[in-house]
Amino acid sequence: MTIRLTTAAAAIALLIGGNWALAADKPTDPQIAHIAYTAGVIDIEAAKQAIATSKNKAVVEFAESMVRDHESVNKQALDLVKKLNVTPEDNGTSKALSQAAETKRSELAKLTGADFDKAYVENEVAYHKQVNGALETLLIPSAQNAELKSLLETGLKLFQGHQQHAEHIATELK
Amino acid sequence: MNAATNAVRPAFLALLLGTAAIAVPAQAETIEVTIDRLAYAPAAIEAKVGDEVEWINKDALVHTATVTGGAEVLLPAKKSGRLRLQEPGSFDYICRYHPNMKGHITVRP
Ligand SMILES: [Cu+2]
Numbered sequence: 001m002t003i004r005l006t007t008a009a010a011a012i013a014l015l016i017g018g019n020w021a022l023a024a025d026k027p028t029d030p031q032i033a034h035i036a037y038t039a040g041v042i043d044i045e046a047a048k049q050a051i052a053t054s055k056n057k058a059v060v061e062f063a064e065s066m067v068r069d070h071e072s073v074n075k076q077a078l079d080l081v082k083k084l085n086v087t088p089e090d091n092g093t094s095k096a097l098s099q100a101a102e103t104k105r106s107e108l109a110k111l112t113g114a115d116f117d118k119a120y121v122e123n124e125v126a127y128h129k130q131v132n133g134a135l136e137t138l139l140i141p142s143a144q145n146a147e148l149k150s151l152l153e154t155g156l157k158l159f160q161g162h163q164q165h166a167e168h169i170a171t172e173l174k
Numbered sequence: 175m176n177a178a179t180n181a182v183r184p185a186f187l188a189l190l191l192g193t194a195a196i197a198v199p200a201q202a203e204t205i206e207v208t209i210d211r212l213a214y215a216p217a218a219i220e221a222k223v224g225d226e227v228e229w230i231n232k233d234a235l236v237h238t239a240t241v242t243g244g245a246e247v248l249l250p251a252k253k254s255g256r257l258r259l260q261e262p263g264s265f266d267y268i269c270r271y272h273p274n275m276k277g278h279i280t281v282r283p
Contacts (some may be wrong), residue, residue, distance in 0.1 A: 065271045161272040
């Protein structure tokens, strides 16, 4: 079981990794906005699944934080997009992210109890690591609009905190 | 806030000098800590027992100021929260939702 999950995680990492690289051609601001928003929605959905499934207090509280924070950032993103009169534009990276998330969600749906908690939290670590890497190396440097860039920078700081928080819970679950 | 309090104080003291019967209590102060983009500023503060700390949360995120095993102040998005310091000591605090946010309060007796 553990081996299978690890393999799946690696495969997803490769999949997403590949597509981030593809998008490295230079995502436009409307694409960046779409990617950032999509990444947030994915984590909110994962958190809702955890809140419905997990019986572990630390895991549920973490998931509630994820819903609260990512909803807040996504609301700020929507407000900004409206203010800038930009239409977020779907793209390959957003699609790959959504697809990988759907696979992960059905994988997690088969688990219960401690197995679920462990897999969810480990995926949260891996997911935030990936999103943070993309923000740092690709999305922030590519962003043209100063306000968008600033929102992404705040997001990066926030999600680095999420990653640390998830790592902390992961060690407690062991 | 602090500047205003300081400006008022000399006038206050002058008024009180003539009236020996009135004891002058150590004036409690409010120390402001701003939260902006997931950081407490200033990160470390000094205060004395009886002072209040006011955290002003400028983020669109919910934060807390939580002393491990001690007090917790919930700081909703774009709102502030206060804590009166009851005992002397040296306290580390964090945001419970964002544990990478770290602050410190030194409370003198
Ligand atoms: Cu916080």
